[in-house]
Amino acid sequence: MSGLIQDTDEHQAIRDSVGAITKRYGQEYFLERSRAGGDIDELWRELGDAGLLGVHLPEEYGGGGGGMAEAVVVVEELSAHGLPMLIWVISPAICGSILAAHADHEMKQKWLPGMADGTKKMAFGLTEPDAGSNSHNLKTTARRDGDGWLISGQKYYISAIDQADALLVITRDADLSGERSALSIFVVPTDAPGLTMQEIPTAIVSSDKQFTVFLDDVRVGPDALVGEAGRGLQQVFSGLNPERILVGAICGGIGRFAVEKASAYARDRKVWNTPIGAHQGLSHPLAESHIAVEVSRLATRHAAELADSDSPAVGEASNIAKFAASEAALKALDQAIQTHGGNGLSKEYGLSELWFVTRLMRTAPVSREMVLNFVAQTSLGLPRSY
Template sequence: MDFRETDEQRALRASVAALAAKYGHGYWVDKAKSGEKTTELWAEAGALGYLGVAVPEEYGGGGGGITDLAIVCEELAAGGCPLLLLVVSPAIAATVIAKSGTPEQKKNWLPGFADGSLKMSFAITEPDAGSNSHRIVTTARADGDGWRLTGGKYYISGVDESDATLVVARLEDARTGKLRPALFVVPTDAPGYTYQPIPMEITSPERQFTLFFDDVKLPADALVGGEDAGLGALFAGLNPERITVAAYGCGIGRYALSKAADYARTRKVWDSPIGGHQAVSHPLAKAHIEIELARLATQRAAWAYDQDDPSAAEAANIAKYASAEAAIAAVDAAVQTHGGNGMSTEYGVGTLYGAARVGRIAPVSREMILNFVAQHTLDLGKSY
């Protein structure tokens, strides 16, 4: 097992870091507070090939893996520009279609993922089915040569800037009459598909939405991979989601620590910089160690996924847990280092509290990760 990055991956990391520095945290905050989108950054990242690093080469992508996409997520966040839609569109939706889509679906959708001209949101959560996806009630039924979709979703990211939404629904099995998972690509302008924003106490250019599907008519090829692909197609996107969220958190932590260290080296309250005092330096050093451990866990998880290693699910959950804990601790230490300045927009650390804190909740809560490890790794039985 060798986690050393290739020359190409090191070059990718440096190039993405340079792009993030070009825009900077101020750009990200301004977009978030004005209600605008990070359109320029997304377009440039797409034109440079960063959004499509994990898309197969035959569809215009880089032909890499989740390891490469995690590098992109981490470096943009480390430059102060964490983009949540990187997790949703390239990591989840593109991976699901690349692994489970029909040849025609791959041809239709993957080139847009590769160059960034396409954004696709992902909808699984429902008001009465958060962590328990078995309670999903959004349902698709056969209708002539297509489908009818009915139901709703909750806390779905970036719908207002997406061309389509990859929706997890339930499909009636004609043989058994039971409902089983199925994924549908639903254009955001489809008649009967409406959505409304959820007011959030978080600084982020990407907004959250409640979705409504009122008997939405879909063509036959909206069903990803056919009627038997549902569960496998869904699982194909969940581990990449956890891994890229972990990378996103590691980047946020790195950014916060960089800002805090710069401040601590120059800020003088008495006769010397505050960074020389252990009450300031030790929390930052501890946070750095925790971020580096989370980065290692994330690299291992990405490696396992790209190698089709059976440990990938556990590794992805561990990485996501470690990153979320490390990120919020790093941001908190950075804010404390800045004192009152830590809560000002000018110094650029307090603005990341929400983005870091949400990692403990989504896309899977830390409690559900602990349940997974307790049940599947430690064989302690199911507790929920």
């Protein structure tokens, strides 16, 4: 199905490479592993071997030397084949981008090549039970202990930490407590003494499970600090804007998947010898869904281009792309399920099991309400509501 996005030759090659790999595995592989609580290690490693996990990371550290524009193509195409992979957004995108921008050479050398080839994964620890994603209200603290730090606190809804080698954790710097925004970022191995995790049961069908993470006086050395102590608030945005952009890409792919599935079904399914797609009651909602999905894809690509050019407008564009794409994808998926009738709830068609992960994207990584707050206050200059 044609769309508004016109790929460069390089982007088309990336898209074709992703498509060839995902077709060998298929959506059913992804769903079966997810239902069983299993992993998708074979697919992950193959994506890494093909250079599709580190397309945006620096070449000197094993990446492809591209940017968010290339990452968007990979993540969207995975989702367009029915494989929305949260871990791609978390490990190479959020964590990889923060390390690439702010870590020293030794830390980059230790982690980035493994992220790029699929042999290492990193989880991201920002959200807390009482603070949500409000970084100004974090309670997890890091305090000096000799030449290192002791980290204590709790993180909530941390994706895929059971698969990860380390947690990139955002902390309040106890030694700079007089400064409201004094945050520090650390890489904490997941086998560090004092770090424990507890799974959060959810309705999401995904190989990437959710966890509460407890840090009880976890000691890290000086080599665990990312960048400069107390500068974490500025540093973390190197990962948050890519996160929003790539959630837009996930949703753009899911939207494409849903519209294409529904359109094929509406062309083939006949009632009283007439394809159901001939009826405007179905064709118009699908056309409207296609329009919304394509507009969101354009917004996501634009946000990626702004990120790659270090534009100051990237924050606004990333939030708008995430909002537009998550709304469009959920509407498209709902319409696709409706077009299939009862079959929309059948596992055979692979639609209903995408519902909860798509619905999650209206809430995570930032809720639609917080995006509206941002746009109202930043874009429109309206008074702050909080």
